[in-house]
Amino acid sequence: MTVNKVRKTVSLLHSTLKDFPRHHLMMASAVGCCLLVLALYPVSDAEANRKIAESIEIPVATQPLPIAPEEIAPALSWTEQRVSSGDSLSTLFTRAKLTAIDVYQVSSSQDGKLLRNLYPGELFRFGLDNVGQLQELHHVQSKLVSRVFTREGKSYSSEQRVLEPDTLLNYREGVIKDSLYMSGLEADLPDKLIMELANIFAWDIDFVFDIRKEDSFSLLFEENFLEGEKLSVGDIVAATFTNRGKTYQAVRYTNDQGVTNYYTPEGLSMRKAFLRTPLDIFRISSGFNLKRKHPIHKKIKAHRGVDYAAPRGTPVYSAGDGKVIAAGYSKANGNYVFVQHGQTYITKYLHLNKKKVRKGQSVRQRQLIGTVGSTGYATGPHLHYEFLVNGVHRNPRTVKLPQANPIPKAELMAFQTTTQPMLRQLAQHGGTSTFAGSEAAADINSGTSSAN
Numbered sequence: 001m002t003v004n005k006v007r008k009t010v011s012l013l014h015s016t017l018k019d020f021p022r023h024h025l026m027m028a029s030a031v032g033c034c035l036l037v038l039a040l041y042p043v044s045d046a047e048a049n050r051k052i053a054e055s056i057e058i059p060v061a062t063q064p065l066p067i068a069p070e071e072i073a074p075a076l077s078w079t080e081q082r083v084s085s086g087d088s089l090s091t092l093f094t095r096a097k098l099t100a101i102d103v104y105q106v107s108s109s110q111d112g113k114l115l116r117n118l119y120p121g122e123l124f125r126f127g128l129d130n131v132g133q134l135q136e137l138h139h140v141q142s143k144l145v146s147r148v149f150t151r152e153g154k155s156y157s158s159e160q161r162v163l164e165p166d167t168l169l170n171y172r173e174g175v176i177k178d179s180l181y182m183s184g185l186e187a188d189l190p191d192k193l194i195m196e197l198a199n200i201f202a203w204d205i206d207f208v209f210d211i212r213k214e215d216s217f218s219l220l221f222e223e224n225f226l227e228g229e230k231l232s233v234g235d236i237v238a239a240t241f242t243n244r245g246k247t248y249q250a251v252r253y254t255n256d257q258g259v260t261n262y263y264t265p266e267g268l269s270m271r272k273a274f275l276r277t278p279l280d281i282f283r284i285s286s287g288f289n290l291k292r293k294h295p296i297h298k299k300i301k302a303h304r305g306v307d308y309a310a311p312r313g314t315p316v317y318s319a320g321d322g323k324v325i326a327a328g329y330s331k332a333n334g335n336y337v338f339v340q341h342g343q344t345y346i347t348k349y350l351h352l353n354k355k356k357v358r359k360g361q362s363v364r365q366r367q368l369i370g371t372v373g374s375t376g377y378a379t380g381p382h383l384h385y386e387f388l389v390n391g392v393h394r395n396p397r398t399v400k401l402p403q404a405n406p407i408p409k410a411e412l413m414a415f416q417t418t419t420q421p422m423l424r425q426l427a428q429h430g431g432t433s434t435f436a437g438s439e440a441a442a443d444i445n446s447g448t449s450s451a452n
């Protein structure tokens with residue numbers, strides 16, 4: 001019931017961690033150490049990466065200086081000017097007590113034109129020698145990127161310096177109490193990762209209808225650090241989602257073409273030919289609320305689809321690649337769009353507020369084709385969605401979807417070598433927590449009703 005917060009940061013070098021003794025982890029949790037951080041020192045020494053430092057906390061954030069001036073020119077004295085709205089090179093140089101000649105010498109140098117567009121928040125660092133002459137100018141564009149101008153006679157040469165952040169893995173897990181979104185927040189997951197998690201499993205799990213209390217999730221994801229300060233949250237590396245007692249696993253893999261996707265541990269693509277839920281689930285205001293009632297318009301006979309109650313205007317997507325075979329209006333259907341996918345499949349979208357495609361148009365999976373409305377015979381705004389296989393209506397929520405692009409046999413070895421350490425790591429984390437037995441909590445009925 002409670003959301004387990006387990007925070008562990010581990011090195012990206014999965015291979016080193018896979019042999020990390022599990023009893024250490026257990027001991028650590030036994031002594032009540034709720035923050036177990038396995039971290040690496042910065043990558044200054046490649047060999048140092050081979051070692052795991054145990055129980056090292058991420059250093060407190062410090063203001064990183066992309067270029068340490070004393071390393072470059074110890075004799076210079078330094079001042080800084082932050083770019084504000086309306087600043088130019090002249091105003092910055094004036095504030096730094098430099099002259100129009102200095103401005104001219106820098107701006108007329110070969111890369112001086114790169115200083116024409118300045119953005120608020122950028123930093124200039126001025127390195128002066130002992131007679132007050134500008135020797136070095138650092139244009140710090142971000143924590144990772146800066147350009148260094150160095151005096152050469154009466155002009156300046158320049159070079160760009162780019163710092164590489166350290167990427168570490170972090171772990172989170174949670175158990176659904178009321179909604180995926182709320183449980184994700186309680187597990188301290190940024191919005192971006194909650195959405196990414198749902199998108200990874202969106203082909204297998206209907207996040208509108210199928211989420212149940214005691215469903216659970218766990219994930220390993222990347223975080224980028226620079227000198228101990230967190231710069232950004234990266235992508236999910238591996239994740240599990242247990243829905244109604246069935247556990248789905250996904251792991252990220254970049255194939256030999258350089259294309260990144262999520263796969264099952266066996267190398268089947270998580271991405272299927274059809275979306276399970278053909279609308280933007282994050283725009284449903286109740287946010288997967290399990291107590292939400294879905295208005296099923298039972299009065300309409302031969303109801304052969306699924307109804308997704310959603311606010312008017314919620315984006316509706318094509319469930320798969322295909323061609324629009326009909327887009328029009330009828331008294332019963334309201335605004336509707338039908339999409340043909342190959343020879344076998346047709347999907348239908350009814351009661352749209354607006355149609356966003358025309359008959360004959362090709363559409364891609366997840367392409368916007370309309371918005372949720374209540375046109376035609378509808379009691380309130382909802383998407384009525386139908387899925388036909390060889391002309392026969394099938395339940396969109398349970399129909400077996402065709403598999404898309406598994407890892408080719410020739411690449412399977414490389415796939416497993418890369419992904420298995422990550423999956424092991426994910427499993428090890430899960431094993432150290434006080435995870436409630438969600439397997440036993442299958443199919444708790446929460447008041448949502450089936451819509452066939």
Ligand SMILES: [Zn+2]
Nearest residue numbers: 305306307384
């Ligand atoms: Zn309907």
